[in-house]
Amino acid sequence: MEYFLSKIGEYTIEPVGRQVGYMIHCKTNLGKLEAIAETLKAARESLATEVDAAKTRGETIRPDVELWLEKVNLITAETDEWLKDESQAKLKCLHGFCPNLIIRRHLSRDSTKLVPEIVQLYEKRGFSSVSYGPHQKEVSGVTRNDYVALPSRISVVKKIMDELKTSETNRIEVCGMGGVGKTTLVKEVYKQAAEDKKLFDDVIILLDVKQNPDLEAIQKKIVEKLGMEVLDNETMHGRASRLCARIQGKMILVILDDVEEKLDLKLVGLPSLPTCKILLTCRTRGVLGFHNMRADKRFHLDVLVKEEAWSLFEKMAGDVVKQNGCRDIAIQIAERCGGLPLLVVTVASALKDESRLHVWKDALRRLRRFDREEITEKVYLAVEWCYNNLDDEELKPLFLLCGIVVC
Incomplete structure (x- = not known):
């Protein structure tokens, strides 16, 4: 008999008591919800300030930070729905003379379910950083x-x-x-x-x-x-x-x-x-x-082999090296660059799309003068030659500036 009475209490009295408790403590439960929601909003605003600053610096926001902010926005919006004035106005019926017990129980019950979710989100607010550098x-x-x-x-x-x-x-x-x-x-x-x-x-x-x-x-x-x-x-x-x-x-x-x-x-x-x-x-x-x-x-890293040096020279100089008059001279010029990519690119770029044969011959003649120089000195002499061959005087300061950056 006692077993059946305990079961009756478990399945009837306790649930009823819990529902009554929701109605009695409605105001308290909503107050707790409002307080913890405000705390979460403050944490969101603080993190959002860091995010805005990171975006200003051109940085990428971490995905976990964006996900947290998204979840906070959703749950605070849901909380605001429960706490807004219109919902509070429905707590009474009969022109305010009688409490609306159904609405009170509904609001109180749902607020107690939201509080643990908000607390869990608040505890996850700590991020070592909010963004990745650009x-x-x-x-x-x-x-x-x-x-x-x-x-x-x-x-x-x-x-x-x-x-x-x-x-x-x-x-x-x-x-x-x-x-x-x-x-x-x-x-x-x-x-x-x-x-x-x-x-x-x-x-x-x-x-x-x-x-x-x-x-x-x-x-x-x-x-x-x-x-x-x-x-x-x-x-x-x-x-x-x-x-x-x-x-x-x-x-x-x-x-x-x-x-x-x-x-x-x-x-x-x-x-x-x-x-x-x-x-x-x-x-x-x-x-x-x-x-x-x-x-x-x-x-x-070694110098380029002969075939690679020519391939690079040909790419940088353009289709002009395919012309019969220039090709043989271009091959000799590429060989005198000693397999150094910097020298190959510098000389080939200076001669890019140059169709005048005498310019190619002059370049070969000048490079032959560098044959006895050390390879480093040869690079500097070739760069100097490229500088002297610039037709536009306005380009020379730019060339020198690039040299400062690259060398």
Whole structure:
């Protein structure tokens, strides 16, 4: 008998009591809902301010942040429906003399269901960052037009990409003499790595590091490119701590081009981590010689073979090299470029679409004078020749400015 009475209480009295409780505590439950909803709205406004600032900087908002804001907007809109004046006006019937028990129970019950959902959303409000830096918009001249797919370069790029995909390789050096094409090669690596969304969370590239080899300057550029703020009066050590925290748990590729001096990357804030990979170019090997942070893999970039040098020259000079009068001279000019891509591109570009045969002959004669020079000196002399052959005086300052940026 007691068992049946307990079951009757369980299936009748308790549910009825719960429904009555909804009606009695309606005002209290709605008050709780309103209070926690206001707290969630404040958190939303705070995060929305950060999002607006990130968008102003041209950054990409993280998908989880956008999803959280979307969920908050939906649930606060639903909450507002329950709390608006029209709903409150329905709490009484008979011209306000008698409480509308059905509406009170309905509002009270639903408000108690919304509160846990709002609390759960509020607890998930903490995000380490709201955006990704604008890494795909590097002002670095990284374009497809910079890269000519030559077999020897395709092979090296593929090997580097394969190494970047292995957990054993974290530090890679690409070595070679000036003008051999190291910068162009790592630009292609940058593009391929940035396009592979599954490989890295962030990919950044710093060109011409030798122009400003100061460690703190390098550190600030890396911080900016990762979408972080460069704080005033912040010490290098403090910035390194923030940078180190930023890359923890993320797959990062940092490309440093044309490094002349040894770099203490640990001091910068890039310690040896399996998730942080470094690719740099240098003319002499061993620039990763601090704190046992030596290169795990090193690639030496050689000059182009004869066939590749001609292929590059032909592409840069245009269809004029196919003419019978120019072709033989063009081949000789390409050979005297010594397989250096920079020299090939510089000379071929200067002669692009030039149909006057005497100009080609003059170019060959001048290049023959450089035969006894060292290869580096030959590059500078060829560049000087290209400058002197500019017909438009207004282009010469622009040429010099480009030389400052590239050399």
